[in-house]
Amino acid sequence: MKDKCGIVGINSNLDKDVSSFVYYGLYALQHRGQESAGIATFDGGKMHSHIGVGLLTDAFKDFDFNFLPGNRAIGHVRYSTTGDSKLENSQPFLTTLNGKNMAIAHNGDIVNSPSLRCELIKEGYEFTSDTDSEVLLYLIKKEHEKTNDFILTIERVVEKIVGSYSIVILIDDKLYALRDPAGIKPLAIAKNNQDYIIATETVAFDVIGAKHVRDVEPGEIVYFENNKLKSYKVKVANSIKNAHCVFEYVYFARPDSVMNGKNVYKTRLNIGKHLYDEYKIDADIVVPVPDSSIPATIGYSRASKIPYAEGLIKNRYVGRTFIMPTQEERSIAVKLKINPIKSEVKGKKIVLIDDSIVRGTTSQSLVKILKEAGAKEIHMLIGCPPIVAPCYYGISMASKKELIAANNTVNQMKEMLGVETLGYLSIESLVESIGIPFDKLCLGCINEDYPTNVPPII
Numbered sequence: 235m236k237d238k239c240g241i242v243g244i245n246s247n248l249d250k251d252v253s254s255f256v257y258y259g260l261y262a263l264q265h266r267g268q269e270s271a272g273i274a275t276f277d278g279g280k281m282h283s284h285i286g287v288g289l290l291t292d293a294f295k296d297f298d299f300n301f302l303p304g305n306r307a308i309g310h311v312r313y314s315t316t317g318d319s320k321l322e323n324s325q326p327f328l329t330t331l332n333g334k335n336m337a338i339a340h341n342g343d344i345v346n347s348p349s350l351r352c353e354l355i356k357e358g359y360e361f362t363s364d365t366d367s368e369v370l371l372y373l374i375k376k377e378h379e380k381t382n383d384f385i386l387t388i389e390r391v392v393e394k395i396v397g398s399y400s401i402v403i404l405i406d407d408k409l410y411a412l413r414d415p416a417g418i419k420p421l422a423i424a425k426n427n428q429d430y431i432i433a434t435e436t437v438a439f440d441v442i443g444a445k446h447v448r449d450v451e452p453g454e455i456v457y458f459e460n461n462k463l464k465s466y467k468v469k470v471a472n473s474i475k476n477a478h479c480v481f482e483y484v485y486f487a488r489p490d491s492v493m494n495g496k497n498v499y500k501t502r503l504n505i506g507k508h509l510y511d512e513y514k515i516d517a518d519i520v521v522p523v524p525d526s527s528i529p530a531t532i533g534y535s536r537a538s539k540i541p542y543a544e545g546l547i548k549n550r551y552v553g554r555t556f557i558m559p560t561q562e563e564r565s566i567a568v569k570l571k572i573n574p575i576k577s578e579v580k581g582k583k584i585v586l587i588d589d590s591i592v593r594g595t596t597s598q599s600l601v602k603i604l605k606e607a608g609a610k611e612i613h614m615l616i617g618c619p620p621i622v623a624p625c626y627y628g629i630s631m632a633s634k635k636e637l638i639a640a641n642n643t644v645n646q647m648k649e650m651l652g653v654e655t656l657g658y659l660s661i662e663s664l665v666e667s668i669g670i671p672f673d674k675l676c677l678g679c680i681n682e683d684y685p686t687n688v689p690p691i692i
């Protein structure tokens with residue numbers, strides 16, 4: 235599973251350049267996208283931008299930040315779910331808006347972007363990318379040409395688009411931020427002396443010393459006048475329920491982030507504790523699948539008093555692996571990423587904790603690695619319920635036919651994985667672990683109850 239994108243925006247009232255602060259904020263969000271990165275700034279007269287492919291350090295290799303002057307800036311790190319991985323799809327996207335410059339950076343997925351794109355092409359808009367974010371850019375441009383009012387423009391655009399979106403927009407020296415009316419994607423606000431910072435996750439604030447003030451509310455437009463934070467709620471938000479993505483808590487977000495008022499690390503500890511409540515296994519050690527399952531494993535270990543052990547070590551320097559033509563090469567690729575500590579696992583009854591199972595191929599490999607290292611028993615516990623349907627909101631998952639839990643019972647999966655136990659956390663325990671009411675969460679890929687219209691599920 236891969237998430238799509240992280241965004242940062244900074245509004246400073248001081249006469250200073252803020253692009254390097256956006257860079258550091260994006261650095262803290264690198265886990266949300268490694269395909270490309272970019273920053274756009276406004277210096278009082280001109281818009282400047284730089285985009286590049288790869289990690290932030292690749293995209294900005296040997297870059298001189300003097301070329302990105304200005305005290306207003308936005309930035310983006312990208313993982314693609316719509317559109318290929320190429321420079322043309324890198325954000326921020328730029329255009330003009332009634333004689334002004336506009337830059338936009340988007341996290342999320344616009345479900346109905348194909349039909350909107352066709353309409354815009356018929357009307358003469360020329361696309362340089364194949365992303366839904368450029369659809370958003372031109373929709374805003376088109377509506378703004380009619381209204382010449384940004385708030386009214388967003389009201390109209392929100393009525394046309396379906397999906398998830400957290401967005402930062404720079405229109406000359408004005409910074410705007412918008413979160414979709416269901417709040418599917420996170421977006422938060424911080425302050426650092428004279429500067430306001432907007433970012434996908436609060437970890438981006440910590441790195442630049444800013445203090446988290448609050449989240450951008452679902453359906454809220456945030457903007458700044460004379461360095462005062464202004465807020466407007468789009469009308470449609472009053473009739474739409476919140477639907478925060480549960481997988482931000484289970485897997486995507488960094489554990490040191492706070493999201494919708496909930497501490498992600500604490501949620502994962504709770505998940506481990508609830509896993510123990512539901513599955514009391516007689517085992518020698520509890521082992522996490524590194525890295526995102528570590529807090530849940532600590533939670534299970536604390537509740538069960540079974541010692542926590544690092545049985546698997548992740549090589550953090552392995553990027554994307556190629557599609558390997560032979561089984562031997564595929565097995566090398568998995569071992570490159572993860573290696574067992576034989577002395578920890580040999581002869582042991584192990585509770586192995588993972589955050590989720592998508593296709594099941596990684597889990598199969600992990601079990602094989604542990605068995606080859608001499609594990610006596612493997613009891614696999616998963617920190618969320620079975621994923622039985624795709625995500626339409628910016629999470630690259632799989633189609634229904636590829637999802638192992640959509641096509642097999644838990645018993646069948648247990649056999650396929652070759653484990654002694656396979657146990658999934660219940661929905662009730664997941665919701666309780668997060669601490670947000672059931673009806674304010676998106677659980678679409680778990681229960682097929684999506685917060686918006688979605689295409690036919692395949």
Ligand code: SF4
Binds near residue numbers: 629676679
């Ligand atoms: S469908 Fe699943 S992954 Fe997608 S937003 Fe909803 S809970 Fe998150």
